[in-house]
Amino acid sequence: MAAHKKARGKLSVESKLPVNNRHDLSIAYTPGVAGPALEILKNKKLAYDLTSTKNGVAIISDGSAVLGLGNIGPEAALPIMEGKAALFKRFAGLDGFPVVLSTQDPETIITVAKAIAPTFGGINLEDISAPRCFEIEERLKKELNIPVMHDDQHGTAVVVLAGLINALKIVRKKKEKVRVVINGAGAAGIATAKLLHKYGVKNIILCDSNGIVSKGRKDLNNIKKEILRITNKKNTSGTLRDVLIDADVFIGVSKARLLQASDIKTMANKSIVIAMANPVPEIMPDEAKRGGAAVVGSGRSDYPNQINNVLAYPGIFKGAIESRVSQITDKMKIAAAEALASVVKKPTANRIIPDPFDKKVVLAVANAIKKIARDKRK
Amino acid sequence: MAAHKKARGKLSVESKLPVNNRHDLSIAYTPGVAGPALEILKNKKLAYDLTSTKNGVAIISDGSAVLGLGNIGPEAALPIMEGKAALFKRFAGLDGFPVVLSTQDPETIITVAKAIAPTFGGINLEDISAPRCFEIEERLKKELNIPVMHDDQHGTAVVVLAGLINALKIVRKKKEKVRVVINGAGAAGIATAKLLHKYGVKNIILCDSNGIVSKGRKDLNNIKKEILRITNKKNTSGTLRDVLIDADVFIGVSKARLLQASDIKTMANKSIVIAMANPVPEIMPDEAKRGGAAVVGSGRSDYPNQINNVLAYPGIFKGAIESRVSQITDKMKIAAAEALASVVKKPTANRIIPDPFDKKVVLAVANAIKKIARDKRK
Numbered sequence: 001m002a003a004h005k006k007a008r009g010k011l012s013v014e015s016k017l018p019v020n021n022r023h024d025l026s027i028a029y030t031p032g033v034a035g036p037a038l039e040i041l042k043n044k045k046l047a048y049d050l051t052s053t054k055n056g057v058a059i060i061s062d063g064s065a066v067l068g069l070g071n072i073g074p075e076a077a078l079p080i081m082e083g084k085a086a087l088f089k090r091f092a093g094l095d096g097f098p099v100v101l102s103t104q105d106p107e108t109i110i111t112v113a114k115a116i117a118p119t120f121g122g123i124n125l126e127d128i129s130a131p132r133c134f135e136i137e138e139r140l141k142k143e144l145n146i147p148v149m150h151d152d153q154h155g156t157a158v159v160v161l162a163g164l165i166n167a168l169k170i171v172r173k174k175k176e177k178v179r180v181v182i183n184g185a186g187a188a189g190i191a192t193a194k195l196l197h198k199y200g201v202k203n204i205i206l207c208d209s210n211g212i213v214s215k216g217r218k219d220l221n222n223i224k225k226e227i228l229r230i231t232n233k234k235n236t237s238g239t240l241r242d243v244l245i246d247a248d249v250f251i252g253v254s255k256a257r258l259l260q261a262s263d264i265k266t267m268a269n270k271s272i273v274i275a276m277a278n279p280v281p282e283i284m285p286d287e288a289k290r291g292g293a294a295v296v297g298s299g300r301s302d303y304p305n306q307i308n309n310v311l312a313y314p315g316i317f318k319g320a321i322e323s324r325v326s327q328i329t330d331k332m333k334i335a336a337a338e339a340l341a342s343v344v345k346k347p348t349a350n351r352i353i354p355d356p357f358d359k360k361v362v363l364a365v366a367n368a369i370k371k372i373a374r375d376k377r378k
Numbered sequence: 379m380a381a382h383k384k385a386r387g388k389l390s391v392e393s394k395l396p397v398n399n400r401h402d403l404s405i406a407y408t409p410g411v412a413g414p415a416l417e418i419l420k421n422k423k424l425a426y427d428l429t430s431t432k433n434g435v436a437i438i439s440d441g442s443a444v445l446g447l448g449n450i451g452p453e454a455a456l457p458i459m460e461g462k463a464a465l466f467k468r469f470a471g472l473d474g475f476p477v478v479l480s481t482q483d484p485e486t487i488i489t490v491a492k493a494i495a496p497t498f499g500g501i502n503l504e505d506i507s508a509p510r511c512f513e514i515e516e517r518l519k520k521e522l523n524i525p526v527m528h529d530d531q532h533g534t535a536v537v538v539l540a541g542l543i544n545a546l547k548i549v550r551k552k553k554e555k556v557r558v559v560i561n562g563a564g565a566a567g568i569a570t571a572k573l574l575h576k577y578g579v580k581n582i583i584l585c586d587s588n589g590i591v592s593k594g595r596k597d598l599n600n601i602k603k604e605i606l607r608i609t610n611k612k613n614t615s616g617t618l619r620d621v622l623i624d625a626d627v628f629i630g631v632s633k634a635r636l637l638q639a640s641d642i643k644t645m646a647n648k649s650i651v652i653a654m655a656n657p658v659p660e661i662m663p664d665e666a667k668r669g670g671a672a673v674v675g676s677g678r679s680d681y682p683n684q685i686n687n688v689l690a691y692p693g694i695f696k697g698a699i700e701s702r703v704s705q706i707t708d709k710m711k712i713a714a715a716e717a718l719a720s721v722v723k724k725p726t727a728n729r730i731i732p733d734p735f736d737k738k739v740v741l742a743v744a745n746a747i748k749k750i751a752r753d754k755r756k
Contacts, residue, residue, distance in 0.1 A: 001413035003405050007394040009430030010406060013473040014392050015464035016385040021735065022679050027381050028388060029461040029688070030445060031657055035379035037447055041454040051456045052387030053476050067408060069415055074496035076419040078429045083407040086393035095391040097475055098431050100497045112493045115486060118452035119478045279409055301400050310403070357399065 056095035065129035074100035092314030125150035153191030155309035161337035166347035171270040184254035252282035264291025315365025323373035339368035434473035443507035452478035470692035503528035531569030533687035540718035544725035549648040562631035630660035642669025693743025701751035717746035
């Protein structure tokens, strides 16, 4: 708090060109700017070569679903977006531009994001509540030709998948054979289910606060109905506790302290527990281990295996912007997860995921994205 | 051009907090950001104390009226907005955030600016064509509680007024007695006419490309009809050349090479010529002098008396944001012009306006704004 107050916020927009005399002024502003302006007028793509913001990322939020804080609105969400911009610079060298919105209406958010899009190389949607986040992202992906990613969905999904890839190696189980229970059917839960399915996990069951998401339920929104196409194929119904029995993997993106060691004991042998509720997980890592879990991850930095989005989004946007792709595809996300997993040379139960400060991380992820982009162009 | 290409644009968004280890990360991002977020949730105004962008300025443009280039659209306008951001930092220490828009529809621009407003301390509208610029600015001033200023209008008007204040001292004429001819009825011309009127200039005649703006004309838009309330009170009609005869002041915000020395000779004794068409003025300064003008200004940096907006907008926004006013009023603009004029201790024909690199400029202007804000609160 003191640090934030002392610095008066976290960002500074600096000029890369000197402005110390009239000559500098004539280069940085008129008449010098006419040169790059006219070049870009002839070929819009040159904006990537001649401006900074076009190599940068808009971090757009309406403050409706801030991790651990809820619907706090735009002004209060600003410190989080500034933090995100600081991390974009630190981990990917990308310029991040916070944009918080006075509206929570999906159509208006779409209008605004489309209108400001020519400024930026990519759009990171942040902390927008489900189910609005799905429609907003989908529409923007369709209607814009710069990469758009809702990080709460896909950043999380990519890092979870990376952790799962290494965890499965440790317990020697196959993605096609395991049963995965995801608790939480918001942005992160839905995106994780989809990505795991694309990756080849065949048996996924999603739960929300009313239990297993199944065909019989009358209270499902469209997104949850749609996810039934790829989850819960046997149409099991019941509670989270019911479905945990003999499950191989638990992934929690829900609420604090939902489970106990006794619940983990009901899971299959060599179970994997990734409990990411923030700041207090669905089950504390120590307790999950007492329940017999072979591999345990959480969202916390004070335990091993922190599932942290910062492992994914800097590299994903770096790769996407530098290869100037118009979409971040599922293939790219899977490649990013595999690259992230492969940064850990010898995975152990206490190290399924690399350290965010490992310099290899951002390059591995960015290069994975770039490779897909190159392959596609061939 | 080489400088722009080498730097790959002109801006860098830097973190003011270090992010070198897990501890730093926990302060700059979760869980550290929850502190400032919750404080702002309790009191929105604390966003000024705890975030950077709320002390910064959005530089919003649709690229429809870029100086000397015309309607070049958003991508091509980006280098200009980045240059503007560089100057905001250099001259006022303010963070500028370029926002170029894919739309030129006034309603959508208003919607977008209102939506992103909670991010910023102020909005600088830039290079938006007349007459749309008037409606957009007026609506935003009414509907937002942060300062909004279209710099092409008011930045220009303030610096012209500052120059005129000193020029009138030199020729020993009174603002109430002079006849001022303004050629150009776009953003800058209209705003200059309004500000000069507010300052107390009684006799102003505006011309556009069809001659004197007068009641008889059928081709006037609403803005030009409205300006007749404060200009051309005798309802003169005719051409620019007609109205220049015996005029005391010519202010040009129009086109290159419209006038010759012989036209200036028809003006009153000790005439003042401020010819700002860019990059080639309505009349070159040398030629205006040959025509007998006592004081000559232009938009060019290679002649004395450069009328440059950078003398005004950094200090205006600095003053407005630091005193957290919701409006930049006419009173503030006049105070800014007077402060700017007073930076030149002993005005001469070759020095009616200070140098942009004179450190006293931004403080003089900002303090003038702050003083009005304080007086209003009393």
